[in-house]
Amino acid sequence: MRAGAARTVRPCRPTAAPPAQADGPFVKELRDLKERTGLSLAALAARTPYSKSAWHRYLNGAQRPPGSAVEALARLAGADPAPVLALWESADRPPPEGVPSYGGDPSARPVWPAWPVRPRRLPLSALALIVVVAAVAVTLVAAGDSRTPGGRLTAASPRCRGASCQGQLPDVSSCDRDAQTKSTVRDASYAVRLEYSPSCGTAWAEVQVRPSAARVISVRSGRDVLSAAYPGDGSDGWASPMLAASSPEGVEACAQVDGKLACTGLDAQPAGER
Structure with missing residues (x-):
């Protein structure tokens, strides 16, 4: 071979599978049937069309018996031949296409050469691109996760504002993020x-109550009243629809829970005294 010439290494082919595994379920069933007949190999040969040496190979798993031999052995044992014939058919199925069979012998598996794996270094341009992408991602996350002192997420841009929010729920329109x-x-x-x-120019009522309590939550400003009823079957629902308002002054939040009514306009506490 010339120096520097490429060399192709081909793995050895796996050995062919034996006709039947000596310790497989099919061969074991054959042996059990033979024991149930109480016949010797010579007696089996005398009562079937198969020789003594053939039965020896069948029962040792060295050769796959024909279906007629399997059926004859089952009938001599007084057994139903269907179960053992099912094992015989399953033992005859070839392995899936592209998957070599090794007959249950691990030593028959081919040994593939272990090629050394050399780590590859990324070029400086690729490393610089990764750093830039990571920096942009961190910036976007930081910008989208700004919070108010109350701990709520601040939406960069609400989905509605003013009159366009009227009647919508605050969580659907993202107005609750800077509430x-x-x-x-x-x-x-x-x-x-x-x-x-x-950011949305809206006000609404919220109630904190156990999920099983029936509740009607409403918000009002003058003659404008919006409300939502929740049956108290464990379903979510803690807020009224939103009312467009340039400021919260003159807006009242109410909730009727299990027949009892409470409104912020009737007995309100400043937010700092909660």
């Missing part, structure tokens, strides 16, 4: 809050 609690009133079993979103 400010303007007043609150508490009952023994629940609390009602008046919430206001400066």
